[in-house]
Amino acid sequence: MEAMDDMLLANWVNLHSSMKVPSSYMQPPEARPGTLFISSGKTIPVIDLGGNHHHHAETINQILKASEDYGFFQVINHGVCRDLMDDVMKVFKEFHSMPSKEKLNECSNGSCKLYTSGENHRRDAVHYWKDTLTHPCPPSSPQQYIKYWPNKPSNYRKVVGKYTEEVRKLGMKILEMLCEGLGIRREYFLCGGLSENPSLVVHHYPPCPDPTLTLGLAKHRDPSIITILLQDKNVRGLQVLKDDEWFGVDPIPYAFVVNIGLLLQIISNGRLIGAEHRVVTNLRNARTSVAYFINPSNESIIEPAKDLFVNGSTQKTMYKSMSYEEFRTNFFHKGPKIESELRN
Numbered sequence: 001m002e003a004m005d006d007m008l009l010a011n012w013v014n015l016h017s018s019m020k021v022p023s024s025y026m027q028p029p030e031a032r033p034g035t036l037f038i039s040s041g042k043t044i045p046v047i048d049l050g051g052n053h054h055h056h057a058e059t060i061n062q063i064l065k066a067s068e069d070y071g072f073f074q075v076i077n078h079g080v081c082r083d084l085m086d087d088v089m090k091v092f093k094e095f096h097s098m099p100s101k102e103k104l105n106e107c108s109n110g111s112c113k114l115y116t117s118g119e120n121h122r123r124d125a126v127h128y129w130k131d132t133l134t135h136p137c138p139p140s141s142p143q144q145y146i147k148y149w150p151n152k153p154s155n156y157r158k159v160v161g162k163y164t165e166e167v168r169k170l171g172m173k174i175l176e177m178l179c180e181g182l183g184i185r186r187e188y189f190l191c192g193g194l195s196e197n198p199s200l201v202v203h204h205y206p207p208c209p210d211p212t213l214t215l216g217l218a219k220h221r222d223p224s225i226i227t228i229l230l231q232d233k234n235v236r237g238l239q240v241l242k243d244d245e246w247f248g249v250d251p252i253p254y255a256f257v258v259n260i261g262l263l264l265q266i267i268s269n270g271r272l273i274g275a276e277h278r279v280v281t282n283l284r285n286a287r288t289s290v291a292y293f294i295n296p297s298n299e300s301i302i303e304p305a306k307d308l309f310v311n312g313s314t315q316k317t318m319y320k321s322m323s324y325e326e327f328r329t330n331f332f333h334k335g336p337k338i339e340s341e342l343r344n
């Protein structure tokens with residue numbers, strides 16, 4: 001039997017579908033998901049972006065309120081074409097169902113990463129039930145980067161290129177609306193490299209023989225400005241923590257899930273929340289999710305926006321100013337303790 005550590009999880013599960021969960025994937029009792037799909041009646045807000053300009057102020061209020069209360073919302077009528085959403089999901093599902101060797105070969109040029117469990121498999125105390133493909137998608141020089149993306153399935157670059165362009169437009173539009181609501185200049189995120197380094201992260205969670213023991217993704221907050229997530233239409237898995245309670249983000253076909261990242265929490269001086277979330281696994285169905293992270297360039301300065309402190313504002317800045325590079329170093333070394341590190 002091929003050692004599990006040498007394979008991507010999707011391929012291992014294909015060969016060993018009737019196996020029990022290996023002990024290296026069993027979460028300690030306190031981290032196990034417990035009741036898998038909670039229906040406490042709480043759902044994250046669903047916001048219709050399709051209204052005409054008369055509804056503009058109301059839409060901004062809805063987005064702002066959802067970002068303050070939950071740090072998460074779903075958007076419908078967002079302008080990204082449904083066929084493109086179907087196509088991109090199909091491409092990623094095809095990618096993850098290719099033989100391990102072929103997938104690794106497509107990601108061997110140093111720009112894309114393909115890994116199983118967490119980013120550093122050998123350092124995971126417990127493994128996570130997923131494989132992940134990730135690559136940069138810089139908006140200013142797409143042609144230069146696309147040639148480093150996987151070239152299989154054969155339409156990968158074309159479909160993913162178009163998709164990232166469309167999702168970026170949506171992400172920037174949402175950021176603009178948040179700026180308007182917060183009282184920050186609308187172009188804030190177009191300046192200082194703040195949105196110049198987006199990346200695409202595609203997770204694949206194979207079916208798991210016992211989802212009560214495992215996690216697909218540990219509890220975390222995103223180290224991004226904002227994340228635009230496309231989730232599988234029919235398979236649940238994503239959960240958000242609110243008021244110490246986990247609740248599911250049930251998929252709505254053709255909606256996007258939007259969540260506030262820790263960087264936007266800082267920029268908004270703590271008004272918007274980078275909420276904790278995690279992913280549970282599923283007994284029968286594989287789940288694929290596609291996250292587009294809007295990230296700054298390394299030199300960008302992350303700090304509460306100066307626009308919040310003008311006109312006699314009595315607010316105090318809650319967070320230190322630091323470069324994105326410094327933030328990342330803190331984030332990856334301090335993990336959950338990062339909050340105290342960032343505060344003034």
Ligand SMILES: O=C(O)CCC(=O)C(=O)O
Nearest residue numbers: 201203222238279289291
């Ligand atoms: O798979 C998901 O639904 C969530 C992914 C996620 O939270 C992340 O990539 O940061």
Ligand SMILES: [Fe+2]
Nearest residue numbers: 220221222277
């Ligand atoms: Fe996340």
